[in-house]
Structure formats: structure tokens, C-alpha cells
Amino acid sequence: MRRILGVVAWLVGIAFFFPVAWMVFTSLHSEQAAATNPPDVTAPLTLDGYREFFGASTGASPWPYLINSATASLVSTLLVVILAMLAGYALAIRPVRRWTDALFFFLSTKMLPAVAGLLPIYLISQRIGLLDNVWLMVVLYTAMNLPIAVWMMHSFLREVPVAILEAAALDGARLPTVLRRVILPVAAPGVAATALICFIFSWNEMLFARVLTGVVAGTAPVFLTSFVTSQGLFLSKVCAAATVISVPVLAAGFAAQNKLVQGLSLGAVK
Amino acid sequence: MSTVTVSAPQTLRRNRSAPRVRAWARRGPLLPALLFTIVVTQLPFVATLVISFLDWNALYPDRRGFAGLGNYSAVLTDPALRASIGTTALLTVSVVLVSLVLGLGIALLLNRAFLGRGIVRTMLIAPFLVVPVAAALLWKHALYNPEYGLFNGILSAVGGSHAPQPDWISTMPTAAVVAALVWQWTPFMMLILLAGLQSRPPDVIEAATVDGAGPFAVFRYITLPHLRQYLELGGLLGCIYIVQNFDAVFTITSGGLGTANLPYTIYETFYQAHDYGRASAAGVVVVVASIVVATFALRVVSSLFRQEAR
Amino acid sequence: MPNLRVRSGRLAAAVLAAGCAAGVLTGCGGAGGGSAGGHSINVLMVNNPQMVDLQKLTAKHFTKQTGITVNFTVLPENDVRDKITQDFSSQAGRYDVASISNFEVPFYAKNGWLDAMDPFLAKDSGFDQHDVLPTMRQSLTGADGKVYGEPFYGESSFLMYRKDVFAAKHLTMPAKPTWQQVADLAAKADGAKPGMRGICLRGQPGWGEMIAPLTTVVNTFGGTWFTKDWQAQVDSGGFKQATQFYVDLVRRHGEAGAAQSGFTECLNGMEQGKVAMWYDATSAAGSLEGQGSPVAGKVGYVPAPVTRTDSSGWLYTWAWGIQKASRHADDAWKFVSWASSAGYEKLVGSTLGWARVPAGKRASTYANPDYQKASAAFYRATQTAITTADPANPGVQPRPTPGIQFVDIPEFTDLGTQVSQQLSGAIAGRTSVPAALRASQRLADAVAKKYR
Secondary structure, eight states: OHHHHHHHHHHHHHHHHHHHHHHHHHHTSOHHHHTOSSOOTTSOOOSHHHHHHTTTTTOOOSHHHHHHHHHHHHHHHHHHHHHHHHHHIIIIISOOTTHHHHHHHHHHHHHSOGGGGHHHHHHHHHHTTOTTOHHHHHHHHHHHHHHHHHHHHHHHHTTSOHHHHHHHHHTTOOHHHIIIIIIHHHHHHHHHHHHHHHHHHHHHOOHHHHHHOOSSSOOHHHHHHTTOOSSSOOHHHHHHHHHHHHHHHHHHHHHTHHHHHHHHTTTSOO | OOTTSOOSOGGGGOOTTOOHHHHHHHHGGGHHHHHHHIIIIIHHHHHHHHHTTEEOBTTOGGGOEEOTTHHHHHHHTOHHHHHHHHHHHHHHHHHHHHHHHHHHHHHHHHTSOOTTHHHHHHHHHHHHHSOHHHHHHIIIIIIIOTTTOHHHHHHHHHHGGGSOOOOHHHHSHHHHHHHHHHHHHHHHHHHHHHHHHHTSOHHHHHHHHHTTOOHHHHIIIIIHHHHHHHHHHHHHHHHHHHHTOOHHHHHHTTTTTTTOOHHHHHHHHHHTSOBHHHHHHHHHHHHHHHHHHHHHHHHHHHHHTHHHHO | OTTHHHHHHHHHHHHHHHHHHHHHHHHHTHHHHOOSSSEEEEEEEEOOHHHHHHHHHIIIIIIHHHOEEEEEEEEOHHHHHHHHHHHHHTTOOSOSEEEEETTHHHHHHHTTOBOOSHHHHHHOGGGOGGGBOHHHHHHTBOTTSOBOOEEEEEEOEEEEEEHHHHHHTTOOOOSSOBHHHHHHHHHHHTTSSTTOEEEEOOOSSSTTTTHHHHHHHHHHTTOOSBOTTOOBOTTSHHHHHHHHHHHHHHHHHBOTTGGGOOHHHHHHHHHTTOEEEEEEETTHHHHHTSTTOTTTTOEEEEEOOBSSSSOOOOOEEEEEEEBTTOSOHHHHHHHHHHHTSHHHHHHHHHHTOGGGSOOSSBHHHHHOHHHHHHTTTTHHHHHHHHHHOOTTSOSSSOOSSOOSSSOSSTTHHHHHHHHHHHHHHHHTTSSOHHHHHHHHHHHHHHHHHHHO
């Protein structure tokens, strides 16, 4: 019985992983071989899909897009962590009055449909000249992730023992020092989990990026969709692009599986 | 759940004789995040509200004017929008339920020791870590495609040239979107539930087993009640994200064949029909509806974080 | 929290590594941005193969000659239209040049979103506007008589069929087939080889996908979307007959997965021998006869099938439009003038092969011996189809707007897409044609009301 269940677990794991493996496998074939039915598993492997992705025939480099994605994700993550740390402090360590209301306000903004804000954000950013600017994406991704991050930081900062804080207060330490010297070391795992989640969600975002960027500030998911053409085959190119663009998230997620759970559950599961 | 352990007594932290300055010093750290959230996520809704009363289609630059409630009556009588509300509910509920059930099953499988458990877990997480657009493109083109997709490829590899070659997306569009989303979200549910399983107090189970309770009884009377909070948490978070799903619907069916959900429908009104007034009115309606639903949902969270909130 | 330190240590390393990688990326990223200093323009275009070739050749030739850097954004067809309309309607000026079609030009021009090209043409004698085919010129002229677009390539529609399959089954394709003949041939050719279906017709939702061929069938069956005085005609007469015919044909003898098949899927099906006939764009012939195509030399080309009209091919062109808000109009024109020139066609012919020339827009192309040789199988059929198309009078009754496979109003993208979603459901067997058309009639009527 025990052994059977182990085998079942393996089969389930393989079943879930198979599409990912198939994506990588397809990306290593020529367009013609990728479009055969039944699939030609013995077809020679080639890196042409990746060459296409890196602009072999068009000269269009994906690097500006990847850099934009990296900038938007990493800078917004940094901002989120700073803002959420401060807010978490005010909600968990020295709570303001009605702190639960504040906490639920943050979460409620996450439940409003983001798409309803898309049009005004487009119009406003056009007026103030922020359209197609990577810093606009930084601001939006910060706002998008802040509610989750505040919840997470709140739940992690509650773990900070009061005794340490009191000791620090007796020493006359000021807030920045307290944050840096006392709280950060205790909350470091939580900060890491928060950062991981914010990074993933910013990296993945497509709807706002599609509408609000253009020549200069396009992000990787936007670039990915440009491989779908209505004329000619594109499967291996798309799979190559999908693989490359997913690699940063896959790497970060595999490296920190436990952080993933903590982060996704708003810090409720540790 | 370890967060719900109540942390240090609040009284220690509260200084009753705090003057106003102190109160502001307390609020100080909260304000940047609060103001930022209000400015970026709430103010645009004010603009949405204003635009929703305008007759404004970008394709007719000369015809802009005040529309009164015209956009609202158009939106509320629009069968497409009504249909998309149903689609959103159907998509969300089915994806969340199916991935919770699958996630629970897989979590139970993974909660026992077997050879290569770490590898299996890593493989299982992978779908969640594929960028959503990439995942949707993968399902649409590499798996579902009736000509060269993997599913039909396997069918014809097994069944020869006369094997059935179903057109997955046209014959079962909603199921196609649901399957792709379930594939992405099951790992997420599994991770949360696995964490829940591992936090079960082992002594209780031991005691129950000693008392002669079979594995089913242990699951029914100990594991499931313990997991309730985790199931609720997974369900709530799943709902928050899947209600807003855009990438899968946009990519797999382009909103066709009755799969257009609310985000897609509003996007289409704004971005394809360029009817700014109507898109805004739809946005306002959806926001109001969301507030109603969210109030309800927040009750669930409140009970989830009950001890904490006190 | 067991093991926390270990895990967070590993995570910190991962985050740090990601940060470093990003630092490196940003460090080397300066070169990619590209809009700072010097002459540069931004071009937004559809990612069809002809455009990809253009993208490939631009830096090496255009930028080298003129010093103007061109930043391309390429998107799939549906996306590109939305993005262009968004940018042009708000005159955001993010893009100087965009690929627009003869569908957009008239109402873009009317809305004042496009720069008229006449002043540039007057100064640019090398461009030779008179070489551009008259049907193309006409379809890119605004109501005020000014030129608002220059074609990059043009196309009509025709019927392609496998000559070898027809010969083996002793079938003959008439020189000018009717739709009834085509339906009979499709029935006979169905199953001619294992897995081969009779005909490929687009069934994928989208006004630029299924609606284009379907509307040409509607035209020749005597139907129309709207009468001259804006009465919607979608669930009556010729429209209903044509749609029923189209859906029946594709359900009985059409390609597998018809409801999701567009141009690409049909092209693939034709190349892989999955269909015996295909009614679609003339530009497909370049791919079918191109290098590496398994069906090269085996395909015959005849005019678009008809029923009640004399001809029924559509007229379409991807053309360049310059945004009025552009601050680089002169540079933008230089690019348009280069990309639409006869010289560019020669450049493609000599570097990439004559089969890949973006043809269908200039008379001189069809007089070029190199091009004639490379496209011997289809160039006459293409030229005839393009020059005989009549957007002003495509059916049996007067129309409110010009246009063959579309109604030239901005709402048509939305209307066409929604109707195509209904009809795609009928092709998939989820609904019936009359039910789909009843729903479509309501949509069409709502649009028509605005114009009555």
C-alpha cells in the first residue's frame, strides 16, 4: 500500500510537470518538427527557437524587455518591502488605534477589480507624460503588491518579542535604528517571503503592461505575446520565449519553496 | 496556525497618557503605505466615476458630452455583461473547488515519506511558477491545438491515423480555460494544505489510533477539522486572484465561446470598442458589486484571523 | 519555525543573485533603449512575415542610408489594431508610424488622426505614386481627397486547390467556379487521401479572421450587412443563405478544428496536405510556393468563387499611416517612402528571394521578369484579383460605406468580432445558424441605429 501511494505521488508529480517539460522540449525543435502530429520525438534538437527569441532573424532584442521587467519587479519589490515594513510596524508592534480596520482596508483594495482602474490610469498617465515609462509600472506594481505585503509584514512582525523592543526603547534607540538593528534580523525570513511574492507577481503581470507601455517600457510578458503571428508557424519560438521568461520565477520559486507558501498565504501559514 | 497564537499583551505597548504627538508618531510609519495605496488605487476610481457619466467614445472625438445615466442603462441591459458575471462566478468557483480538492489529495500523498519526495514536490510546484501568459500560450498552442497540439498528438500516436482529433477549445471552451487554471492553481492549494497537514499535532492522531480509529476516521474527525482554516484560506486567496484573471481568458479563447469574464469584458469595452464612458460605467458597477462580495468575503477572513483581530 | 535560518540564508542568496543579475542587465541595457539623441522614429506594426523581413532589413539599409533609427513594436493582428487605435485616438504620439489598413484609413483620416501625405509626395519624386495600383490608391484616400496611407503590400482573395489531388480523383476545377461547384468539389475531394478534408475556410472568431471570407460569400449570395439607409440585414436573405452555406460546407467537408482555424491554421493544413482546397488571401500563395513548402508546384489558383456577382475577391492592404501628433513627420515619411518603394521590393527580391516580395501594390512588380519567374504559378491570378476588386460596389445592392469584406465604420471591429463569436459557435455545433444570426441581427441593429 505504502509503496503504491509513493508510485501514485510520482505519477501525479510527473503529470503536473509534463506540460512544463513539453514546453522546453518543443522549444528545442524546429518549427516544422514542432508542428507534426503525432509528435515527432526523434526529431533533431535545435536551438533555433532560442535564436529567434534573441532576435536572430528580426534583429529585435528581448533584452530591453527583460531589463524593463527586472527593473519594474525589483524596484517595486524594494519599495513594497520598505513601505510594508513601516506599515507593519504601525500595525503590529506599536499599533495605531483601529489597526484592524486599516489592515482590512488594505486587503479590500485587493478585492476591487484592477481592470476598472485601467482606463483612468491610462488617461492620467498620458496627461502627465508617464505613458510608456517603466517608472509608471514601478508605481503600479508597488500599489498592486502593497496590500499583500502589509498583511504579511504585519503577521511576521507580531512575532517580534516585546522584550527586545522595550530594551531598545530603554536604550533610547530611534525608529530607524530599531527597525534596522532589532526588528529586521527577527523579521528577515518574512521580508524574504514578502519580497519573493512581490517579485513573482510583478514579473508575471501583463494586463497593465500591455495597455500602458509601448516602445520603451514594454515588459517580458508583453514581448512574449508578440511571437504569436497570424501567418506562419510559431510554436517553437513561443515555447522558447515562454521558457526563458519563466526561468527567473522558476529559479526563485524552486530555491525558496517554503517562502512561497508563507508569502502566498499572506503570512498566515509559516 | 502559528500566526493565530496571540502575541504579547497589548497593554504593555499602550501608553494611556499619550499626547497627540505620540499618536501621530504611531501613525507616522503607517502613513506612507496608506497614502500611496489611496492615491494609486482609490483616486483612479473617482475618475472612473466621473467618466461613467460621459458620452465618450474615443472613435468619435467630436461627440463627447454628458450622458447622464445612459451608460449605466446600457451596461445594466447589456446581455454580454450579464453573461460575463455568470462566467466569472463559474470560472472562479470551479477553478477554486477543483484545485482545492486536487490539492488536498496531493497534499495527503505528499504528507507521507517516500523515495524522492522532494523531487516530486518540486515538480508539482513548477506549474505555479510558469508565467501565467506563458502557461496560457502553452495550453492553447502546444497542448489544445487540434492540428499539432500534444493532446491530439498523443491520441493519434496511440490510435493511429483514424484516432479522434477533438477540437478541445471549441467543444469545451470553459472547461479548457478551467483546466489550464486548475493546473496552475492546484500546486498553490497543495502547498497551503501541506503546511496545514504538517502542523497537525501528532500526539492527537497517535491517541486516536491507539483508541482504534481507522485512517478514515482520523481524516474525517481530526485532519479535516484541523484543515478547515487552511481550506478557507486557500479558497479565499484563490478567489481573490481568479476573479481577476485576465491572462488565461484573453490568451486561450480571446473571450469567445462564452468564456468572457468581467475583467475581459471591461477590457474589451475600453480597449477594443474604445467606449470610455461605457467601460467606466461597467467598472463602477463591478466595483460596487465587488464591495458587496468583498464585505462578505472579509467576514471569512475575519474568522480566519479571529484571535488575531481581537 | 524550524530550520528558518538555513532557509532564509539560501533565500537571501537567491535574492541577492537575482539582484546582481539585474544590476548587470541594467548595466548593459543602455544600448537597447535607443530613443535618445539622433534621429529616431517609433513604428508599430503587425507581425506578419513581410513585416518581419522589413524589420530585418531596416537597420542594415534604411538606417545606414539615412541615419534614422527605427524602433519597432510588433504585435499580433488583433492586439496591434487595439493598440494603434488607442494611441492614435488619444494622439498620444508614442508611435510615429503604424501599419494600418484600408479599413482604418477613411475614419482615421476623418477624425484627424493622420498626417496627409500629399505634401511629402509632392517633394518626393522618386516614390512614383502613379505606379501604385489604382484600387490601392483609392482605398487609402480620405473623403477629402488627400492621401493618408501608402501600401506596404496588398492582397485579394482567391481559391487555391491541389492540382495533383484533383487529377488523381478526376476532378476538374472550372476556370471561374461558383460556390455550388466548389461545395460539390469539396464533397468529392473529402477523404481523397487519408486525413484530407475537402476545403479549408476560416472559422476562428475575429472580424479580420472568419468575417473577411464570410462577408465576400455574403456579397456574392446577394446579401449585405446594411442597406444604403442603414437597415441591418444580418438575419435575412442573402446573408442568411450565405452563412448557412458557409457553415454547412465547413461542418461537412471543412478542416478539423474549424472553429479555431484562421489563416495560420489553414496555411498549415494546406502545406501538410490536410485539405484539398482553400479559399483565402492571395498572399498565401507566396508561402505555398516558397522554399521548403511540401506543396510547391502542386497548387492551382482560380478566382474567388461567385454566385450572383461577377467577382467576389476582397481587397485588403497593410499600409503605413503617419500619426498627426508625430514630432518626426519628416523622418517618418522617409521611412514610409523607403518601405513602400519599388526599390525595397527589389532589395527583398535580391536578398531574401523574389517569392517574399511584399507585392500586390505596384504595377511595376508584375512587369518585373524576376518576380514573374518566381511567382509564375500565381502572379496573374493575384494581379487580376486585386485590380478587379471593387470596394465601392461589391454586391448586388448599394452600400452605405465602401469596403468589400468589411463595413467601413469604427464599430465594425466590435460588431464583426461579436458576430463571429456567435457564428464560430455555430461551426462548433454549439448553436444553430438562425439562432446565431438572430443574436447578431440585434447587435447589427444597435450599431445601425447610430447612423440612421
